[in-house]
Amino acid sequence: MSKLSPELLQAMKQELIRKRDDLTRSVTRELDDMSNNEAHHLADLADAGGDANDEDRSFRLLEISGAELEQVEAALEKIEKGTYGICESCEKPIGLDRLKALPFATMCISCKRAEESSESGRF
Numbered sequence: 001m002s003k004l005s006p007e008l009l010q011a012m013k014q015e016l017i018r019k020r021d022d023l024t025r026s027v028t029r030e031l032d033d034m035s036n037n038e039a040h041h042l043a044d045l046a047d048a049g050g051d052a053n054d055e056d057r058s059f060r061l062l063e064i065s066g067a068e069l070e071q072v073e074a075a076l077e078k079i080e081k082g083t084y085g086i087c088e089s090c091e092k093p094i095g096l097d098r099l100k101a102l103p104f105a106t107m108c109i110s111c112k113r114a115e116e117s118s119e120s121g122r123f
Ligand SMILES: [Zn+2]
Pocket: 087, 088, 089, 090, 091, 092, 107, 108, 109, 110, 111, 112
């Protein structure tokens, strides 16, 4: 089971909720921007072109924010289930320093490193 104290767990939960709100806000803002751009394009078709990069950037941001949002949601779910702070790979507690730096980490540092080195080792 988790070695985190209830107080710390509560603090991590607050942190994750704040992060989730931030991400939700930025995703919403990007979506708003995109629909505004689209309306602008429609009203101003003669000037079309040249804004593709801007939309690409928006999509990328959405992709990144969306992926992070999923991780944050997963971490909050783990808190509810009482499995937060446990490595998904070796089932040992994830280091506190790591959790503070990356509140939605799902693996301990050694498993993460092993995973990364096996990925780069494929070349
Ligand atoms: Zn591990």
